[in-house]
Amino acid sequence: MDISLSHVDYRYQANTPFERLAIQDVSIEIPSGTYLAIIGHTGSGKSTVLQHLNALLIPSEGTVTIGDREIKAHQKNKDLRPVRQRVGIVFQFPEHQLFEETVEKDIIFGPMNFGVSEAEAKKRARIALKQVGLTEEILDKSPFDLSGGQMRRVAIAGVLAMDPDVIVLDEPTAGLDPRGRKEIMDMFYALHNERKLSTILVTHSMEDAARYADQIVIMQQGKVVKKGSPEEIFSAPQDLMQMGLDVPEVVRFQLKLEEKGNIKLEKIFLSIEQLSAAVAEQLRRGVTS
Numbered sequence: 682m683d684i685s686l687s688h689v690d691y692r693y694q695a696n697t698p699f700e701r702l703a704i705q706d707v708s709i710e711i712p713s714g715t716y717l718a719i720i721g722h723t724g725s726g727k728s729t730v731l732q733h734l735n736a737l738l739i740p741s742e743g744t745v746t747i748g749d750r751e752i753k754a755h756q757k758n759k760d761l762r763p764v765r766q767r768v769g770i771v772f773q774f775p776e777h778q779l780f781e782e783t784v785e786k787d788i789i790f791g792p793m794n795f796g797v798s799e800a801e802a803k804k805r806a807r808i809a810l811k812q813v814g815l816t817e818e819i820l821d822k823s824p825f826d827l828s829g830g831q832m833r834r835v836a837i838a839g840v841l842a843m844d845p846d847v848i849v850l851d852e853p854t855a856g857l858d859p860r861g862r863k864e865i866m867d868m869f870y871a872l873h874n875e876r877k878l879s880t881i882l883v884t885h886s887m888e889d890a891a892r893y894a895d896q897i898v899i900m901q902q903g904k905v906v907k908k909g910s911p912e913e914i915f916s917a918p919q920d921l922m923q924m925g926l927d928v929p930e931v932v933r934f935q936l937k938l939e940e941k942g943n944i945k946l947e948k949i950f951l952s953i954e955q956l957s958a959a960v961a962e963q964l965r966r967g968v969t970s
């Protein structure tokens with residue numbers, strides 16, 4: 682399912698003395714099957730964009746298109762439930778939303794809330810549990826008897842059990858240790874690859890964006906200031922530095938030249954020191970040796 686934002690503005694508390702223009706003239710295209718990362722400092726508008734992707738927020742100006750639904754400012758946007766069902770959002774610290782007595786009840790809550798039968802929801806719960814790397818013995822346990830990492834996986838399974846076409850991840854690894862972070866990110870990448878699940882990752886980590894995404898959008902003060910493939914974005918690390926982005930972490934990024942008729946860039950991981958000015962220049966010009 683394709684999603685796009687076209688010239689979207691969003692104002693919190695519109696028409697009050699507290700009105701705040703959070704995003705301005707944001708246009709982003711997310712064709713079906715894309716892995717898109719949205720990066721930016723705190724307050725740059727990432728979460729506001731994210732909430733437009735499944736119509737939790739309705740634009741103040743502009744149009745959001747989700748599959749065949751157009752959601753616009755100044756019109757009645759009726760019955761958005763089917764849209765919300767197709768775009769699953771994993772919010773920050775999703776385990777805080779666990780509340781049922783057992784893992785199984787927590788996972789089936791979402792699908793049943795959207796009208797899926799109990800039998801089907803239970804079937805999906807088992808599939809989702811496997812997808813997040815947990816086994817069925819856990820189904821009868823209380824979510825509160827699990828480790829933090831397991832709780833997060835259960836919460837993610839609850840979103841996957843909705844069988845979404847698109848999954849939106851808001852800092853999904855916040856608070857996890859490096860190993861846990863990698864496991865979760867690799868898991869989402871596998872889902873993206875195997876199920877061709879469109880994935881939208883909101884992150885502060887340039888490294889994760891470089892490693893996993895096909896497309897990167899950089900936001901600053903409510904606006905999209907740069908977008909492109911990781912190769913395009915990281916070919917000019919100076920621009921990122923000027924934006925105050927954490928380049929040493931960011932550009933532990935790798936570029937390898939691969940000969941296949943024409944030469945293609947492939948992501949590998951190098952340190953910034955290795956990304957010499959000469960290579961950066963070649964990449965900028967699309968020239969290879």
Ligand SMILES: Nc1ncnc2c1ncn2[C@@H]1O[C@H](COP(=O)(O)OP(=O)(O)OP(=O)(O)O)[C@@H](O)[C@H]1O
Binds near residue numbers: 701725726730
């Ligand atoms: N409910 C709200 N009411 C008023 N202003 C808000 C509200 N939510 C966010 N804002 C403001 O909108 C702007 C964009 O916020 P947003 O949460 O989208 O940024 P963000 O990039 O997701 O930040 P973070 O990385 O901290 O999550 C900020 O200036 C923020 O203060």
